[in-house]
Amino acid sequence: xxxxxxxxxxxxxxxxxxxxxxxxxxxxxxxxxxxxxxxxxxxxxxxxxxxxxxxxxxxxxxxxxxxxxxxxxxxxxxxxxx
Numbered sequence: 195x196x197x198x199x200x201x202x203x204x205x206x207x208x209x210x211x212x213x214x215x216x217x218x219x220x221x222x223x224x225x226x227x228x229x230x231x232x233x234x235x236x237x238x239x240x241x242x243x244x245x246x247x248x249x250x251x252x253x254x255x256x257x258x259x260x261x262x263x264x265x266x267x268x269x270x271x272x273x274x275x276x
């Protein structure tokens with residue numbers, strides 16, 4: 195099993211749509227939280243999450259949300275609500 199920690203931020207495009215920035219892989223939960231908190235002051239929306247799984251089979255558990263702030267695209271909100 196391997197666990198990935200990811201921080202995804204969003205900016206607002208010229209026509210108002212939320213655009214995903216390049217995701218950043220963190221070294222652990224604390225790093226993901228610090229990075230997400232820092233980005234939250236300059237980005238429209240930020241979500242940090244972890245995801246564990248087995249690389250050999252490609253099977254991964256559902257994401258665990260570590261931090262969420264601001265506006266997120268509706269498809270991201272739908273995934274988090276499930």
